[in-house]
Amino acid sequence: MVTARLERVKLPEPLMRAEDLYASGRYLEAAGVLNAAIERSSSQMPERVRSVYVERNALADATIAECSMALLHDPGNANARKFLDEAYESKVELLRSLAG
């Protein structure tokens, strides 16, 4: 799935880096790369709008942390994999929507 994402479009640099990390199982590092990009992109937003992005992004971070930990215990757990992927995708979408 990650490979398919890479082939689909030419991605901006932080996304490329995050995708590489994610594909190699370094989920938290991938999230960190996206967080830095999200932080940069949202710094100019009005606080009222930004707070929604921040909250949504924080939920995704928490999910990535919990699911990646769960996959250490049960690597084949379908739910942990599914929600990890969803959380990561939501961060990518956040970044994309911030970039306009």
Next chain:
Amino acid sequence: MWWCVGVGLWMRFPSQGVAQPVLEHQEVTEHHAPWEPGKRVVIRHSYGAIRLRAVEEGTTVSVRAHHQLAGMTRQAIQAYLHAFRINVQAFDDRVEVVTIRPTGEHKLLNQTTVDLDVVVPAEVLVDLSTRFGDLDVQGVGELKATAPFGAISVRSVAGNVTLEGKHGKVQIHDVRGDVRVTHSLGDVEVTRVEGSLVARNQFAQIRAQGIRGRAVVENRSGPITLVNLSGGAEVTCQHAQVAVSRVTGDLQVTNRDESVAVADVQGTVVVVNANGPVKARDINGDLKVDSRFGTVEVSQVRGKLTVEHSNGELSVRNVKGPAVLTNSHGLVQVDGVEGDCRIRNEFGAVTVRMVLGRLDVLNAWGLVQADLPPGGVRPAGSAKPAALAAPKNGETEATPEDAPAWYLETNHNNVILGVPSGTGCTLSVEANSGLIDAQFPLMKQRVGSKEAAHGDVQGGGMKVDVKVDLGMAQIQKRPAGSTGRQRK
């Protein structure tokens, strides 16, 4: 007690991208404990789904555990299975189902998921949790459940349901008691609840239908859709659409950045919105709308209508009771108010048709256009109606006897009054720095820049006062039977 009844199934698969093959093992174990009336059932699980069913006149709690393991070596899988425990035990007040996983990381294992099929007596209260697995419950007496990483499906519960989720879709159907659900990132769908509903979500939708008790629904950035609520509702959202219809009881809706649509309510409705359109129709009670930006569209209100708006078009149709309408930077269109009507605007036109009660319009910079209804307004009451009770700033309130039935004023624009053929009124018109243009014979008087006119129009009747500070007052004929509405 527990024992294994399943025969282990071993299969060998090539692992993806890894030279070493992966062994898969499936096994079913069964576990039982006796249950007595009054005891609850507590289930604690972590990695895997729970399917819970209830049977009438049951006396045991039964668990079938479906072990799905995959790993590099048969020894690793067997060691894990050997250390894995499912405890099903009866205590004084409860029967417990607890899964205990071997501690530490199991690097030679690719999967250690265990799904549970649990059967309990029908009337039992169940308290359960699983972390990474779906939850499917049917027919228990009462349910309290936590499943943060999985879909939740609950059906046919005799008592209350309390759910705490986070991800995954939540579906709850046919509950005789109250429902409380707290969620974050998955859709919540609730139908047919005999008791009350409290539903909270953050970034996904909430849909509810057929709630007999009161509904309290809160969302942050997910839409809310509610239909068939018999006990009223309190709805709060921030950044998504809210649609509520077919409500019996009072309804309060608060939103911030998206639309609110309310329809078919038997009760009082209060809508507060900041940056989105508001639509309300078929309200069989009072309606109050407090809005800042966006259009407000109201139709078919049987009680009193109050709108506090500021930046957008306000359209009102078919109100049986009185209406108090305030706007600042937007058009105000009124078509059909049977009670008294009070309108305040600052920078937008006000057009009024078919107001059958008393009318009081004050605009600062916008046009005021109002047509008398054919036959004139209904007889004024003995006391000044509540809708007109608030005096304008700096003015003393007129006594009921000398108060006009209609009062139209604008400061920096025109007033156009339409009088249908056959409808009489007693007019008093004043233009401080402007003109009076009347299609009826009136007694006119000009002193300096100030012009005044008065007289009975078409035989006289209801008292109508028109006042323009800087602009024109136009009194125009309308055809007989004209409602002022444009024909299609």
